[in-house]
Amino acid sequence: MAATAFIVLAAGIGSRMASDQPKVLHRAGGRSLLGHVLNAVKALAPAEVCVVVGPDMDAVKAEAETVVPNVRTVIQSERNGTAHAARMAKDALQDFAGTIVVMFGDGPLVRPETLTELVSVIENGADMALVGFEAADPQGYGRFILKDGALTAIREENDASEAERKITLCNSGITAAGADLLWPLLARIGNDNAQGEYYLTDLVELAVADGRQVAHSICSEQEVQGVNSRAQLAEIEARLQDEYREKAMAGGATLIAPQTVFLSHDTTIGRGVVIEPHVVILAGVTIGDGAVVRAFSHLEGAEIGPGCVVGPYARLRPGARLAKGAKVGNFVEIKNADLEQGSKVNHLSYIGDARVGQGANIGAGTITCNYDGFNKHFTDIGKGAFVGSNSALVAPVKIGDGAFVGSGSVVTRDVAEDALTVARGRQEDRPGWSAKFRAIQSKSKKKS
Ligand code: UD1
């Protein structure tokens, strides 16, 4: 494929989102809308990617840079229409001579295949090419005006006649043309229309008038579904979730109740994994072959090794790394901690900023006290150590390999390898005390 550049328009504030953040930063499937679009763009290995942002949109710029490190961002100070926005990219792309694709930043479901197909239409000789779709309800979209099957113009809703409004073949907004054609045509677009905006869609009529060949390809309506409201954002989320669930199941995972399991764009799930109902998996999670994630668990930024068992009701936070066969049970929170092979934290614990050595057993209710109000400290638990229930390990602290910690201990000093430490009030026994106590009390009890 010849060199391709992309201009992604993302200056819209999305007023119907009723939000303080730019529309394209809203998230679905654990990633921003813009992130999804740029990821599809990235799959074509483009020579240049330029994102057009509004003023005060540093966060959009930063998000674009995380997905495409060498992205260019340009600012559109006034929102004067899609053609006006595209023009903003001219200086940034002045040295680029190949095919330029202009698209929108709020359509996260677009597939790389659709973009590749569009570019190939240009490579096969068309001067300009656009992606259209059959709309179930075309209201609000620009309509494709065809003559003998060829695209001759696009009419925006507000400028369309009664007859034109009946057309269901609509414009997705994805438009490709050679740089040598795009820039001069963009410069000629005026704003003499119902909205007083510079319409990108006017490119078509201008190109046709110049005797250029304008072609179009077709994709599904759902693929170019944009986000204009929170309700549409939820629809996109639902579609993405269905896609992720299907991919997980096709890869050999059992999702007992798929509709109740929420995954992210980057969730990696091995073969033979079982995910029970009502599990939420945010970004950055890997689940190894044969692992089981029990009901009502919440996972983020966690690595779960093969054969691990997690939950029910477990919370794995970023940096939780479970090696092969480790077990994390109910009401356990793990953060930034390595659980080495076969170690167990089965009930009601918080393990943060820690290492739990191979085969170590952490008793119910054990807490790593990792934070002193100012800094976080590390707890190192050795191989085969046994920490009795309800212990508090006050970090920084080290429990040696094979050491025992008596239940209910508050451990503030390191424990040597193979030692026993007991750090709690000593048990005192008074034989017969209760019987005497009861006898005295019952004599003094008044009749009521
Ligand atoms: C646009 C198309 C319409 C198409 C529809 C598909 C035009 C004139 N119309 O209409 O044919 O059917 O998309 O969804 O192109 N933007 C800017 N700066 C601006 C204006 C827009 O960056 O000054 C960005 C927006 O952030 C948005 C995109 O361009 O991501 C589309 O703009 P929008 O106003 O939503 O266009 P539509 O009216 O939906």
Ligand code: CA
């Ligand atoms: Ca729109």
